[in-house]
Amino acid sequence: xxxxxxxxxxxxxxxxxxxxxxxxxxxxxxxxxxxxxxxxxxxxxxxxxxxxxxxxxxxxxxxxxxxxxxxxxxxxxxxxxxxxxxxxxxxxxxxxxxxxxxxxxxxxxxxxxxxxxxxxxxxxxxxxxxxxxxxxxxxxxx
Amino acid sequence: xxxxxxxxxxxxxxxxxxxxxxxxxxxxxxxxxxxxxxxxxxxxxxxxxxxxxxxxxxxxxxxxxxxxxxxxxxxxxxxxxxxxxxxxxxxxxxxxxxxxxxxxxxxxxxxxxxxxxxxxxxxxxxxxxxxxxxxxxxxxxxxxxx
Numbered sequence: 001x002x003x004x005x006x007x008x009x010x011x012x013x014x015x016x017x018x019x020x021x022x023x024x025x026x027x028x029x030x031x032x033x034x035x036x037x038x039x040x041x042x043x044x045x046x047x048x049x050x051x052x053x054x055x056x057x058x059x060x061x062x063x064x065x066x067x068x069x070x071x072x073x074x075x076x077x078x079x080x081x082x083x084x085x086x087x088x089x090x091x092x093x094x095x096x097x098x099x100x101x102x103x104x105x106x107x108x109x110x111x112x113x114x115x116x117x118x119x120x121x122x123x124x125x126x127x128x129x130x131x132x133x134x135x136x137x138x139x140x141x142x
Numbered sequence: 143x144x145x146x147x148x149x150x151x152x153x154x155x156x157x158x159x160x161x162x163x164x165x166x167x168x169x170x171x172x173x174x175x176x177x178x179x180x181x182x183x184x185x186x187x188x189x190x191x192x193x194x195x196x197x198x199x200x201x202x203x204x205x206x207x208x209x210x211x212x213x214x215x216x217x218x219x220x221x222x223x224x225x226x227x228x229x230x231x232x233x234x235x236x237x238x239x240x241x242x243x244x245x246x247x248x249x250x251x252x253x254x255x256x257x258x259x260x261x262x263x264x265x266x267x268x269x270x271x272x273x274x275x276x277x278x279x280x281x282x283x284x285x286x287x288x
Contacts, residue, residue, distance in 0.1 A: 003153055003211070006218035010266055013220070014247050047219060070279075 008033040021083035061097040062126035068106040149196040153265040158197040161264040224268040232257040232273035254279040
């Protein structure tokens with residue numbers, strides 16, 4: 001992979017990190033990376049280890065986890081804050097990525113992580129997309 | 143013990159120099175060109191000449207060209223390095239940088255330690271800037287320092 005292509009893919013990834021609460025589809029992300037959706041999904045996974053769809057979901061769940069840990073927002077408020085359209089889709093995605101419900105996560109993880117910059121935590125606490133999620137999504141889905 | 147210089151790997155030293163001086167307002171501390179990839183450029187944030195960032199280009203003979211290309215791709219992916227800056231007014235600085243066209247990663251956000259924002263340098267390195275200010279946001283219960 002050339003530096004030029006890597007930069008295009010990074011810009012699409014940064015768009016997710018910046019605009020995770022907005023509607024994001026593979027077509028829009030592919031446009032940011034200057035390539036077709038099919039090519040983009042394949043190259044994104046090669047570059048970052050997961051499909052764009054998985055990355056969007058895990059970033060939203062990571063943001064939700066921070067809000068659950070560090071704010072008093074309700075689960076519904078958190079759901080809307082990070083870009084999910086319904087509590088049902090949020091709860092399902094959260095469970096698939098984090099392996100527990102948002103409520104269980106809040107009670108388990110309140111106060112984590114310790115006193116480190118939130119930006120650092122955002123990079124390191126984004127949940128890895130599990131094998132179960134990969135299998136359910138299908139390898140070719142972006 | 144002090145840290146007078148840190149090295150930040152960049153894709154193109156001329157472009158990096160332009161970014162750090164014209165966009166961020168750093169000053170050139172040293173710029174010595176020895177030919178090939180061997181050019182020593184350090185820049186310092188405004189008012190802090192004792193803090194230098196070496197804008198380093200990796201290539202032959204330090205590593206072979208294939209390895210250099212791999213390093214370049216990693217930098218371009220955004221995992222080359224991170225620079226943490228402290229500013230007096232995060233929101234104003236952010237607005238100024240956006241007007242200059244920086245690639246934004248994160249708009250200013252209030253944290254328990256202050257306000258911070260993030261953007262990319264011209265190579266893709268992650269640059270964060272923090273304004274140390276009381277935001278009223280409580281630190282996590284397990285906070286142990288800072």
